[in-house]
Amino acid sequence: MHILVADDHNLVRDGLKPFLFELDPDAVIHDAANFDEALAVAKSNESLGLVLLDLRMPGMNGLQGVEVMRKTRPGVPVVILSGHVEREEVLAAVRAGAGGYIPKTISGTALINALRLVLAGESYLPPSILLDSNNSERKAPASPLSTLSAREREILGYLIEGQTNKEIARRLDLQEITIKIHLRNVYRKIGAVNRAQAVRIALSSGWVLPATM
Numbered sequence: 159m160h161i162l163v164a165d166d167h168n169l170v171r172d173g174l175k176p177f178l179f180e181l182d183p184d185a186v187i188h189d190a191a192n193f194d195e196a197l198a199v200a201k202s203n204e205s206l207g208l209v210l211l212d213l214r215m216p217g218m219n220g221l222q223g224v225e226v227m228r229k230t231r232p233g234v235p236v237v238i239l240s241g242h243v244e245r246e247e248v249l250a251a252v253r254a255g256a257g258g259y260i261p262k263t264i265s266g267t268a269l270i271n272a273l274r275l276v277l278a279g280e281s282y283l284p285p286s287i288l289l290d291s292n293n294s295e296r297k298a299p300a301s302p303l304s305t306l307s308a309r310e311r312e313i314l315g316y317l318i319e320g321q322t323n324k325e326i327a328r329r330l331d332l333q334e335i336t337i338k339i340h341l342r343n344v345y346r347k348i349g350a351v352n353r354a355q356a357v358r359i360a361l362s363s364g365w366v367l368p369a370t371m
Contacts, residue, residue, distance in 0.1 A: 164196035165212035193217030228255040258282035
């Protein structure tokens with residue numbers, strides 16, 4: 159897979175690469191420090207499979223950059239990377255054609271899981287956008303995550319990180335059988351049949367791991 163990473167900070171681009179190789183060990187990663195460079199790469203590379211754009215890098219002109227990139231490579235998912243999460247901006251990005259809006263504060267593992275969701279044809283948005291109904295006249299449908307206990311959410315978080323039952327048990331100082339019981343409850347509550355589907359449902363419902371995890 160060819161992946162375009164466009165961000166005006168070298169540290170961000172270099173920091174993303176190890177995680178993108180987890181997404182695809184054979185990935186070819188193209189760098190761009192501004193939108194003009196990103197657009198040049200997109201125009202010259204018909205093998206692009208994913209585009210990551212920093213929302214506030216030079217040349218983006220707000221969300222106009224998303225629209226231009228989508229027109230240039232219509233079949234390629236475009237994901238926004240941003241240090242800011244504002245509801246109207248996120249929703250506008252989706253309307254402009256972005257397949258995902260990822261805060262730069264999430265963990266590397268959560269980033270990869272979010273990108274896998276986008277590559278599967280679904281959208282990824284921050285949970286504050288999906289779950290915030292405080293300012294809405296109509297209540298949004300309840301998230302399947304809302305039924306989980308604090309302990310179940312904690313275990314689900316470690317599951318999303320890719321940890322095994324044994325590793326989770328050791329981390330929480332619990333028996334492995336206890337972790338299995340909690341996970342069965344998690345699966346039942348969110349409608350999952352296995353670990354992979356639980357991760358998928360959690361991410362599609364707006365789950366983001368805390369930055370400290």
